[in-house]
Amino acid sequence: MKYAAAFLGVVIASLLTIAMLFTAGWVRPPILGQQAGFRGLGMEQLTTPAARRKLELANVPPDAIPMPPAEGPKATEVYKNVQVLKDLTVVEFNTLMAAITTWVAPQQGCAYCHNTDNLADDSVYAKKVSRRMIEMTRHVNTDWKAHVQNTGVVCWTCHRGNPVPQNVWYDNVGWPQAAGFATTNYGMGHPSAANGSTAMTQDPYGALADKNAVIRVQATKALPLNSNGASILSTEQSYSLMIAMSQGLGVNCTFCHNTREFGQWPESTPQRLTAWHGIQLARDLNGAYLTPLKDVLPANRLGPHGDAPKLDCATCHQGANKPLLGVSMAKDYPALGGTPAK
Ligand code: HEC
Ligand code: HEC
Numbered sequence: 001m002k003y004a005a006a007f008l009g010v011v012i013a014s015l016l017t018i019a020m021l022f023t024a025g026w027v028r029p030p031i032l033g034q035q036a037g038f039r040g041l042g043m044e045q046l047t048t049p050a051a052r053r054k055l056e057l058a059n060v061p062p063d064a065i066p067m068p069p070a071e072g073p074k075a076t077e078v079y080k081n082v083q084v085l086k087d088l089t090v091v092e093f094n095t096l097m098a099a100i101t102t103w104v105a106p107q108q109g110c111a112y113c114h115n116t117d118n119l120a121d122d123s124v125y126a127k128k129v130s131r132r133m134i135e136m137t138r139h140v141n142t143d144w145k146a147h148v149q150n151t152g153v154v155c156w157t158c159h160r161g162n163p164v165p166q167n168v169w170y171d172n173v174g175w176p177q178a179a180g181f182a183t184t185n186y187g188m189g190h191p192s193a194a195n196g197s198t199a200m201t202q203d204p205y206g207a208l209a210d211k212n213a214v215i216r217v218q219a220t221k222a223l224p225l226n227s228n229g230a231s232i233l234s235t236e237q238s239y240s241l242m243i244a245m246s247q248g249l250g251v252n253c254t255f256c257h258n259t260r261e262f263g264q265w266p267e268s269t270p271q272r273l274t275a276w277h278g279i280q281l282a283r284d285l286n287g288a289y290l291t292p293l294k295d296v297l298p299a300n301r302l303g304p305h306g307d308a309p310k311l312d313c314a315t316c317h318q319g320a321n322k323p324l325l326g327v328s329m330a331k332d333y334p335a336l337g338g339t340p341a342k
């Protein structure tokens with residue numbers, strides 16, 4: 001009897017150890033490390049050959065549909081209701097329609113955005129949304145080179161063949177609480193995928209829609225009287241955002257920071273500055289383009305608080321340090337503001 005109990009104990013302990021290895025994110029070696037900072041600082045990105053391969057496969061761009069030379073009549077001369085793509089010729093216009101279809105609605109086809117009896121008709125909401133999307137894509141490629149360089153974006157960067165991109169977020173003020181001072185706890189204490197399974201706020205993205213949100217939370221002076229006055233809540237929000245940014249890019253904190261001193265810019269990598277522009281870019285797109293679409297979208301597309309879906313770093317990056325691992329699709333589409341390769 002005694003032996004049986006001891007044996008059972010050993011079996012349970014072994015099973016628990018195995019389970020722990022797997023739940024703690026154990027990965028099979030070899031581990032590939034890439035150093036970013038000076039030697040000895042541990043500023044490294046770690047991955048495995050299998051994870052790297054998986055990332056590469058997920059980021060193979062679709063074949064480009066070549067844009068024809070800009071010859072022949074303008075689209076505005078032939079079509080009845082062209083409001084944005086006024087600069088294109090008819091052949092360019094049609095080629096772009098074909099490309100957009102494969103990027104956003106490959107299964108549904110032209111009918112996803114069009115009343116196929118009358119292509120000039122604007123009754124399908126997806127067409128009205130797309131007009132704004134075309135303007136947004138041109139805006140990113142021409143006005144946000146500080147972040148996207150000449151690599152740029154096209155519809156595929158975010159959509160990858162889905163009418164609604166896989167990575168979008170809605171306002172989330174936390175779980176329903178008892179009344180009183182704890183009415184809203186911003187989801188604290190409820191680990192979720194968005195906050196990296198920590199107990200920090202479940203709404204990491206708020207600062208990507210609110211231009212006035214303060215991300216810098218570290219005190220710059222010793223005495224609290226002189227500190228920047230960041231609360232525990234805003235500190236947790238910043239850390240949640242940092243976790244979401246890291247996950248969105250598939251990197252760890254040392255991709256941007258020397259963890260000796262997170263706030264220090266001179267000790268940070270150049271990527272941190274690019275990321276800073278990325279935060280301003282996300283705020284601009286969410287504020288000027290996506291949030292106002294709540295009036296155009298049908299109710300089933302809105303979040304629990306009636307807001308339109310918004311973007312974060314993962315919407316473009318999808319787990320890669322550069323979207324599509326740095327391949328430029330936009331260079332083939334000057335019609336979307338892309339910069340042609342030299
Ligand atoms: C993802 C949405 C979307 C898809 C899919 C799409 N279109 Fe369009 N289409 C638009 C938008 C937006 C406009 C208006 C562009 C503008 O105002 O500059 C438009 C306008 C047009 C027009 C001009 C109609 C007129 O008289 O004003 C034609 C023709 C057209 N599309 C053809 C097609 C064809 C053919 C397909 C399928 C191969 C297609 N579109 C698929 C969004 C889409
Ligand atoms: C930077 C990322 C990004 C790019 C680039 C982008 N989109 Fe979107 N798109 C989104 C997000 C986020 C949503 C969800 C928000 C919404 O519907 O308002 C969306 C929604 C849409 C929808 C609505 C789908 C539905 O059924 O609700 C259409 C249609 C669409 N996009 C078309 C396009 C087209 C066409 C292009 C290229 C000209 C494009 N998008 C480029 C991020 C992007």
Ligand code: HEC
Pocket residue numbers: 215216217218219238239242243245246249251252253254255256257262263264271272273275276279
């Ligand atoms: C892709 C780059 C990037 C990654 C990865 C990243 N950060 Fe940041 N971090 C930034 C930027 C940019 C700022 C400054 C934001 C601002 O000034 O508005 C910042 C600010 C901070 C601050 C506030 C500094 C201050 O001045 O008060 C802390 C703390 C911080 N990050 C921690 C982290 C942690 C922890 C991680 C990993 C979980 C992380 N960061 C991952 C880019 C990054």
Ligand code: HEC
Pocket residue numbers: 140147148149150151152153245249271272274275276278279281282311312313314315316317321322323326
């Ligand atoms: C509209 C799409 C889009 C959004 C949204 C976006 N990025 Fe980017 N990002 C890009 C593109 C495209 C590049 C590649 C530019 C290049 O080729 O150098 C890039 C590059 C970067 C780089 C440089 C990576 C490297 O290896 O040097 C960092 C860091 C970065 N983004 C951080 C962020 C962060 C953080 C966010 C969210 C706050 C964000 N990005 C949101 C499109 C986007």
